Amino acid sequence: MGLLFAAKKTELPDGHAKVVIVNGRRIALCNVGGQFYAIEDRCSHDNGPLGEGTLSGKLLECPRHGAQFDVTTGKPVTLPAVVPVRRYEVKIQGDDLLVEIPHD
Helix, strand or coil: CEEEEEEEHHHCCCCCEEEEEECCEEEEEEEECCEEEEEECCCCCCCCCHHHCEEECCEEECCCCCCEEECCCCCECCCCCCCCCCEECEEEECCEEEEEECCC
């Protein structure tokens, strides 16, 4: 697949997450201090919608049961989640945020 458009930088203020769909994948796009990160929008505990949760620093909390994930790595940092979620590389091109979608 390669790099695909996900959103405009102006659509994602610092400290916020936004759910985008890129090539059929639900992705939680996050702005942490002007750095952009992307993880799959699916809690590994119960498939909850991560992107609808609260972003505090680099931690995104699932709104269902409170599992927190480090958006820079995709790794869970609190229970009940114990399995990481997929992380995607984000590239900035002008005002565009592009996400690297692997060829699976």
